[in-house]
Amino acid sequence: MDPARKNNLLSNRTFSFGVTLACVCVSAMAEKTAPLWEVGAGVAAFSFPAYRGSDETKQFVLPVPYFVYRGEFLKADRDGLRARLFASDRVDLTVSAALSPPAPSEDIRARAGMPDLRASFEVGPQLDLTLWRAGDRERSLKLLLPLRTAYTLERSPQHIGWVFHPKLNLDAGELPGLRGWNVGVQAGPLFGDKRQHAYYYGVDPAFATVDRPAYSAGAGYAGMQYLLGVSRRFPSHWVGAFLRYDSLSGARFADSPLVRDRSYLAAGVAVTWIFGQSTTRVSTTND
Numbered sequence: 424m425d426p427a428r429k430n431n432l433l434s435n436r437t438f439s440f441g442v443t444l445a446c447v448c449v450s451a452m453a454e455k456t457a458p459l460w461e462v463g464a465g466v467a468a469f470s471f472p473a474y475r476g477s478d479e480t481k482q483f484v485l486p487v488p489y490f491v492y493r494g495e496f497l498k499a500d501r502d503g504l505r506a507r508l509f510a511s512d513r514v515d516l517t518v519s520a521a522l523s524p525p526a527p528s529e530d531i532r533a534r535a536g537m538p539d540l541r542a543s544f545e546v547g548p549q550l551d552l553t554l555w556r557a558g559d560r561e562r563s564l565k566l567l568l569p570l571r572t573a574y575t576l577e578r579s580p581q582h583i584g585w586v587f588h589p590k591l592n593l594d595a596g597e598l599p600g601l602r603g604w605n606v607g608v609q610a611g612p613l614f615g616d617k618r619q620h621a622y623y624y625g626v627d628p629a630f631a632t633v634d635r636p637a638y639s640a641g642a643g644y645a646g647m648q649y650l651l652g653v654s655r656r657f658p659s660h661w662v663g664a665f666l667r668y669d670s671l672s673g674a675r676f677a678d679s680p681l682v683r684d685r686s687y688l689a690a691g692v693a694v695t696w697i698f699g700q701s702t703t704r705v706s707t708t709n710d
Contacts, residue, residue, distance in 0.1 A: 462491075467485050477683060547570045551565055563594050643675035
């Protein structure tokens, strides 16, 4: 999400290479205008499970390329690359995309001997409904309705299903005692089709073992996610962090032998430095 746009919590999509806290943090800057484009770089550190339901945690420290473009129709920022198809004061319809990292099975005990989980690409529409907004437009409550189709990133891409992740997004702005820091919260269920769940949680008979019986995953509910993000924009750099809690209790695939942990915490922090920006400024009020 645009780091020059005040009080907007980033959507909790898939972990993305390069766009570090693109799912998790709140933006911070009070101006109602911002440069048309900005470029920079930084570093990010994350702690995530190998996949949702894994009992093995992976740590990432990655360089962060930084690019923001705030065109009237096309936007590229910490919320991803998206084109605005329709907009009103209360309704936004956008197209966005995200990347997921690979998870080699040789590094995951539960998946030993199974095919690797490939890096994947998701794309689809998202409808944003503003349910409430403060008079100063610095605080709001939105219902976000993203629907994405996913493909593996390889020479012959494989379609791995659909994901629907409705969620409430509260942009709380600055809280008492946190001057200059913006806070946001998200919460909502996840749903996936049979192909999506089979890719991550299904076990073909050929890969069944004594401790990992064959399993066929069905479509439906995929658990809940809760997200807390904080961030602050400084004149020359941006700092953000997030904490996410996932619960797979009641998920359609919760009894899969690949689900080793039905609840967990994930966290991350990032710092980016801005090296250059456009002299042309554009309004950010209606982003």
